[in-house]
């Protein structure tokens with residue numbers, strides 16, 4: 386989150402991370418230079434580049450994978466990429482396969498005429514500690530019929546899990562209605578679609594549609610207001626210097642999956658400390 390001109394701006398990715406671990410959310414704000422990225426995020430960014438080039442009419446769909454691979458090569462120059470569960474020799478074929486999968490399996494379902502990489506900021510109408518609470522972010526694709534987001538994932542998503550818990554769809558759908566980008570209203574609800582490319586050489590895709598309405602918007606505003614309130618209550622003056630509760634009771638708290646490991650649990654716990662002894 387960031388504070389500017391009496392407003393506090395929250396991004397969905399920060400809110401999701403902060404709900405998982407308050408310290409992770411604080412480190413995002415205070416020590417961005419220590420953030421690491423991982424292979425899975427890098428592959429996703431590369432595939433996004435190809436998709437964006439097609440949707441903005443910079444290239445033909447059949448050439449999308451070339452843009453994705455060029456982006457992958459650029460991203461690989463960063464030697465701070467953590468390898469989680471992929472083999473680097475498969476990165477280029479995977480990026481090629483996932484981009485082609487989007488062209489063949491997702492693109493035909495995407496309505497034409499929308500906005501690509503749409504940056505937004507929207508007020509929630511809620512005040513927190515004297516600040517206006519706003520959401521901000523970038524929509525992969527917004528059309529009058531709803532918002533789309535492109536995901537690369539190790540496996541297909543669970544529709545029930547996304548419908549009951551997903552934060553991004555609630556924020557982006559509410560923002561698209563409040564900003565007049567969609568022709569529906571929050572009372573009737575609108576559809577938010579995930580275009581998912583499964584990380585495999587088979588080219589599997591999935592289009593997942595979750596329904597979002599006023600109840601989801603109200604709940605995500607409540608979630609954001611309570612989290613932001615907790616950070617603001619614990620800051621010293623203008624600075625977030627006080628460490629927040631460090632929640633390591635979930636699998637994303639690990640050297641592989643937490644971008645802040647090196648300045649948090651990693652200061653205490655090394656690989657050798659997690660080795661099982663003789664049973």
Ligand code: SF4
Nearest residue numbers: 406409631638643649
């Ligand atoms: S290492 Fe664990 S406790 Fe520390 S910020 Fe990451 S998830 Fe939270």
